[in-house]
Amino acid sequence: MSVVPPPPWHERAVLTRRFGSLTVHALRSGFVSCKEAHRTLSVPDVLRLPAIVLDRRWTEWMPITSYVIEHPEGVFVVDPGQREDTHDASKLDCDEGTRWFYRHQLRLAFRAEERIDRRMQALGLDPERVRGVIVTHRHGDHADALSVLRSEHVYVGAADWPAHQGALVAHWPPAVVPTLVRATGRPFDEIPDSVPVTADGQLSVVLLSGHSPGHLGLVARADDGTRLLFAGDAVFSLAQLHGGVIAGICESPRDARATLRVLERQLRAHPTVLLPAHERDAWTRLDAGRLSHAP
Ligand SMILES: [Zn+2]
Numbered sequence: 001m002s003v004v005p006p007p008p009w010h011e012r013a014v015l016t017r018r019f020g021s022l023t024v025h026a027l028r029s030g031f032v033s034c035k036e037a038h039r040t041l042s043v044p045d046v047l048r049l050p051a052i053v054l055d056r057r058w059t060e061w062m063p064i065t066s067y068v069i070e071h072p073e074g075v076f077v078v079d080p081g082q083r084e085d086t087h088d089a090s091k092l093d094c095d096e097g098t099r100w101f102y103r104h105q106l107r108l109a110f111r112a113e114e115r116i117d118r119r120m121q122a123l124g125l126d127p128e129r130v131r132g133v134i135v136t137h138r139h140g141d142h143a144d145a146l147s148v149l150r151s152e153h154v155y156v157g158a159a160d161w162p163a164h165q166g167a168l169v170a171h172w173p174p175a176v177v178p179t180l181v182r183a184t185g186r187p188f189d190e191i192p193d194s195v196p197v198t199a200d201g202q203l204s205v206v207l208l209s210g211h212s213p214g215h216l217g218l219v220a221r222a223d224d225g226t227r228l229l230f231a232g233d234a235v236f237s238l239a240q241l242h243g244g245v246i247a248g249i250c251e252s253p254r255d256a257r258a259t260l261r262v263l264e265r266q267l268r269a270h271p272t273v274l275l276p277a278h279e280r281d282a283w284t285r286l287d288a289g290r291l292s293h294a295p
Helices: 045-054 096-104 116-122 140-148 238-243 253-269 280-288
Strands: 014-019 022-034 062-071 074-078 106-109 130-134 151-157 179-181 194-196 203-207 216-221 227-232 272-276
Touching: 014 280, 022 116, 022 140, 022 280, 062 116, 062 140, 062 216, 062 272, 062 280, 074 216, 096 106, 116 140, 130 216, 151 216, 227 253, 238 253, 238 272, 238 280, 253 272, 272 280
Parallel strands: 074 130, 130 151, 151 179, 227 272
Antiparallel strands: 014 022, 022 062, 022 106, 062 074, 194 203, 203 216, 216 227
């Protein structure tokens, strides 16, 4: 029987970095571990789900990262992260298949002080006065803590609404009406579809489908010239992008590959700080303002 190592709670859980007039905070809301076959596809596409279930190898504990951006027009949040009941599969309010997956195919670790509203308050930011929340997709470790924020706008991919595979639909705060993001044909750099969310054009939501049908990301063009791409689960790591290998967990392998190619083109044409949700090295890159280049 394998012994599960404890999560590395001692690692830094808050990181703040300025880029011109933008201040970017990486905030951790606990850890997640999944099967290796969930993170990296190594079988033919049609076998991706059985491969996850049969895999006995668990990844290391990965941070669940929310990004909070202070912009002159207000505060923006990319993925609120998890809350108290996300990590407890016995309390999940969802269909049986989803509950089974969360219970047996994921490990989540959480401490109350890691919830995003508490993290924001500790930084002097008001969780009830948020300008925009970008829910990259509706998996519990990304979307659940939306219920502890108050935001003028909540952006969700139209194709992820009202549900997608594994979405914790019942955890959505009923009073929140999302702004649904569709393909616009308006590119941001190399990314085909974008919607600006600030009047100055510094922040735009982009479509990065594959992991979920309407998966979103956020791009920032800071006034010091730095580009940042908050990628959610569109790619799990820069190494994965360099290797050209998609994750095992994705609703559309074809779309996930197309998104990888888009990200590769983006990094080639416009070196960008790539910031996925679960990559420890993303924290190091953010700290250093290190640009990610194409392979
Ligand atoms: Zn996900």
